[in-house]
Amino acid sequence: MAEDDPTDEISLIEERLEELAEVSERCRKIILFSKVAIAGGAALLLVMMLGLFGSSQVVALGSIAAVLGGIVSLGSNVSTLRQTSDAISAAEALRSDLIGRIDLRVVGDSPMKLS
Template identity: 45%
Template sequence: MSDAHDLIGDIEERIEELAEAAERSRKLVLAGRIAAWGGAALVVVTLTGILGLPPTALVVGLAGALGGFAMAGSSSSSLDQTLAEIADLERKRSEAIDGIGLRVIPGGRA
């Protein structure tokens, strides 16, 4: 019985760690999208000459756009893998709980 409780505790601990990693990945996806769209906007502004920015602004905009898209894509992939692992661990936790063989006590609290 103690082994099942330890297993469930270990699974729940790992789920919490993965949930934190998923939140970090979400933030990185958002930061990447902001960088990508900001870089793209800087490219457009530089090319149209609206603000009279120097050519280095074009290079910075291109780097921001490409780097942002790469970061968002990579973080999105990591987020998908993390969420899949969380779902698998939640299934294993549910199976472990079912395997304990808990009994319903008549007249007990729900």
């Protein structure tokens, strides 16, 4: 890559930003699913404890597993989302810096001459 023409590097950064945006969106979806799993498992456990649904060891273990799995998944994906957001910010800053290095010409406001 030439030092004077950073357009190739800007293109690579744009591709990386698209990948990071996809990772970020996937994390948001998993975070939402994790919250649903936590809420569902807790609600099922509460219903069982109140005796409204009948008592079953399998259902109790399943609801506890849903809550714990949701918590683990939530924590992991929140961390990944933060790291991805930091990487997006860094890439955008680098892209802005590279764009700032490009020698852009300002187009004047003079009227065009028609022949």
